[in-house]
Amino acid sequence: MSADTTTDVFEEHRPLLTGVAYRMLGRVADAEDVVQDAWLRWSRADREQVREPRAYLVRITTRLAIDRLRQAQARSESYVGPWLPEPYVTEFADSVPDTADRALLADSVSFAVLVVLESLSPLERAVFVLREAFGYPYGEIAALLDRGEAAVRQLAGRARRHVEERRPRYEVDPAQRRDLTERFLAAAVEGDLEGLVSLLAPDARLVADSGGKAKAPVRILHSADKVGRFLVGVGAKNVPDLSFRLIEVNGGRAVLVLSGDKPDSVFQVDVADGLVTTVYIVRNPDKLRSLAGH
Numbered sequence: 001m002s003a004d005t006t007t008d009v010f011e012e013h014r015p016l017l018t019g020v021a022y023r024m025l026g027r028v029a030d031a032e033d034v035v036q037d038a039w040l041r042w043s044r045a046d047r048e049q050v051r052e053p054r055a056y057l058v059r060i061t062t063r064l065a066i067d068r069l070r071q072a073q074a075r076s077e078s079y080v081g082p083w084l085p086e087p088y089v090t091e092f093a094d095s096v097p098d099t100a101d102r103a104l105l106a107d108s109v110s111f112a113v114l115v116v117l118e119s120l121s122p123l124e125r126a127v128f129v130l131r132e133a134f135g136y137p138y139g140e141i142a143a144l145l146d147r148g149e150a151a152v153r154q155l156a157g158r159a160r161r162h163v164e165e166r167r168p169r170y171e172v173d174p175a176q177r178r179d180l181t182e183r184f185l186a187a188a189v190e191g192d193l194e195g196l197v198s199l200l201a202p203d204a205r206l207v208a209d210s211g212g213k214a215k216a217p218v219r220i221l222h223s224a225d226k227v228g229r230f231l232v233g234v235g236a237k238n239v240p241d242l243s244f245r246l247i248e249v250n251g252g253r254a255v256l257v258l259s260g261d262k263p264d265s266v267f268q269v270d271v272a273d274g275l276v277t278t279v280y281i282v283r284n285p286d287k288l289r290s291l292a293g294h
Contacts, residue, residue: 001041002011009053010042015127016054016134017061017107022243023129024065025072026085026114028290034064062130066122070150073122074123086287087249106251108133111280112270114250115207116167117256120159127152128159168278169271177271178246184269184276185244185255193232200224201275206231211284214265223257225285227279239264247291256291263288 017038021031038060050056088109107113108129117125126145138156142149171177180199187195200241206227210216221227241260246253254268266288270278282288 006047008044010039010057013054013057019059019065019066020061020129020134022088023109023117023133024062024125025069026118027072027287028086028088028118030068030072034061034068037064044217046236055144057141058130062126062144062209066126069125071100073118076239080210081206081216081218082209082232083115083285084111084209084282085250087254089291090248090251103115105133107253108130109249110170110270111268111279112167112170113163116163119166120162123147124155124159124162127155128163131156132160132215139225168270170272170277173271175251176274177269180271180274180276181255181269188231189244191232193228196228196231197224199276200227201272201277204277204279205273206281207277208281209284211286213285214283216281216283230277236291240275266291 003106009066014035017035017092018031021034022028025031025034033199038057041060042057045056047053090106090109115127120128123145127141130141130144131138136144138149138152141147141156142152145152147155184196184199185200186192202224204224204227206217208216210218212218217230221230239257239259241258242264243258245256245258247256248254249266249268252268254262257265257267265281265283267279269276269280
C-alpha cells in the first residue's frame, strides 16, 4: 500500500473515527488527539495484514478512547461545578438527508445523552456508542473489544437501561427547537422575564459549565422562575462588544455568544411539549477554543 493510499484510506474514515472518539470522550481536543494517535499507529502498521481497514481503525480508536476516558474520569472528580461536553460543531442538516438518521445522530451526540454517558464505565460507553450511534452488530463489537458476544450484549443492555432511566425527556424537532431558541434568545437579551418564563416548562433546569474559570452557577438551577431570573439578571451584562451567532452544535441549533471575535459562551436548549425544559450554558474557556472562527 503506497503512502498516498495509506493517507487516503485513513482520511476516508476520519469522520467516523472522530465521531466515535468524541462520543466516547465528550471533548473535541481529546477526540482529535485520539484520532491523531490512531493515524500514527495506522501509518506504522503492517497494512498488508489488515483485511478490513475500517474495522482495524475503529478498533484502535475505540481502545485509545477507552484508555483516555479512564484518565479523564480520574481527573473529573475535581471538576468545579456541573460538567457539560465540549460543544462539537455538527452539520447534520446539510450532510444527512434522511430525517430518521439525522435524528438518531443528533440524539447520540446531544448534551443530554453525553452527560449521562459520563456515568457509564468506559467499556459500557464504548459498547453503547458503537451499538446505538453507529449500529454495529454485537458480534463486531465483541471482536473490536476482544470480549465475548454474550458479555457485550449484557454491557449494551445495562448501558441502554442506564441512559433511558437518567436522560431528560426532550424532542428532536429541529424547526421547533430553532424557533424556541431564537425567541428565548430575544427575551433574554431584552431582559423580558415574563417572556422568558412563558417559554420555560415549570420544572425547567439550567445547567452551566464554567469549570470554575468563568462566572456561572456552580449548581444546577431548578424551576422556571429561578432560571428566568438568572438569565435576566445576567443578560448582556459585562460582555464587551457583544454579538450572537446561530450555529449547530451537538446536533441542534445553539447560540454562540461572542465578545468581539472571541467566543464567550454557548447556550442551547432542550424542548418538550413546546416548552424549554433544559438550558445548557458552556462558559469554560477551555471548551470554547474550537469554536473560534465559527
